[in-house]
Amino acid sequence: MIELEQARLRLEELGLVQAAEALDAKLESAGRTQSTYLSFLNELLETEILERQRRNVEVRMKLSHLPYRRTLSEFDFTFQPGIDERLIRELAALTFVGRQENVLFLGPPGVGKTHLAVAIAMEAIGQGLPVYFVSLAQLVGDLRKAYEENRLDKRMRVYLRPRILIVDEVGYLPLDPLAANLFFQLVCARYEKSSMILTSNKSFGEWGELMGDAVLATAVLDRLLHHSHVVNIRGNSYRLKEKLKTGIYSAPSAQVGQKYPGASGSN
Template identity: 45%
Template sequence: MIEELNKKLEILELDKIKEILPDYIHKTSKDNLTLTEQLNYLTAEEINYKDSRAAEGIIKAANFPFKKTLEDYDFSFQPSLSENQIRELSNLSFIKNHENIIFIGNPGVGKTHLAVSLGIEAAKHRNSVYFITCHNLMTKLNKAQKENRLDKQLQHLAQYKLLIIDEIGYLPVDHQGSNLLFQLIAKRYMTKSTIVTTNMPFSRWGEVFSDNTLASAVLDRLLHYSHIIRITGNSYRIKDKIVESDSRTNEYNE
């Protein structure tokens, strides 16, 4: 009987139920559970398993540079940042509402860490996510245009529920690249969510994109329905050196 049941579970692709069923049958033989309670437990385990597998696949395909969560972020090191605001964003209502998030701050303050953390949280809830630096995005779009497949590439990037564009402002973008970025942002406008990290204040985006008009057009669509997170503080990359310096100072004073 159990072999026949296992075959049916394989056909239905209920892998988790098949895995836990022998132990579960042994356990429930001692419990007085109704059939409904048993089915509820087994199907819940299967759903959790499938959600976990799906999330793993999305995270793998998302092109994240690393895997870090909000639990790995030291909010005490960046007192200018509201932990409550970030925690609230992690409930992912911004994706449901097609809102954007823009992290602004100097290099090393943790903008990319926060963007990736929110991306991973989105993936865990089976939202399609893709991470890319601004420089690599420009390379990808320029290549697609030269190969006469720009529309297809734009459509592909526009379909992600969450697109993370990292490091806007670190390298200049020429007029053609600015135009391509505008087309992508316009396609996603009010239909999908985008997270951007930048070291440049909005007033200087005209310098980044070599075109004030295009910079304004991109900003107009990004800032409409957006959460702007400004981070001021020291770089995480020198955090340990600061701690070490403070320790040495204390030793000297003692």
């Protein structure tokens, strides 16, 4: 027993806390199965590694600011049959990140744009890639404050650092000239350096109105779409799925029929 306690203390001194906690159980298991010393050691160290990986994922999850956790397995592709499921699963393989490409999800509210963005982000976090999630309103509000306080360069680095920056809800609120210019600066700074995922309820033809400047909107889209995958989602809202089934609610015709130019696929 003294030797056992000494071994546990030495593991803790080395920072192998999970291995120290699992020592008794692993020794008992090794005795039952008559494991070799090497097999016992590998199993003990594997316990420590798995726990460290779990903690690292949790830390990256918190730093990502994801609004919730959603996976691709939770996405109902049968409810949105117009989506190319194969393309989505290819995006979840994250090869687009290595090529510094962007992903744009377009469609009316509630069709799953943010869910898909979050699901891809969770795959990236699981593979150790830094991710940051922010709505466009929060983004430009934060950058505006930094600009007014003469610390824009320092704050901009927060949005340049992650391998994947997710900008949600592009188009829900129009941008004033300063906000549009700050967004343009960010897109330029990340262009061909790291990936962005954007969700928007506006077709590209409406971005000029969104940004209050057609020329600036064209410049933003030119950079976003140069190396990109555009996914259009035309369908009804998940949030109202049950009410649509029962006939309590029918989607407004303008929402169902709205066009989001740019076919699903890659550019």
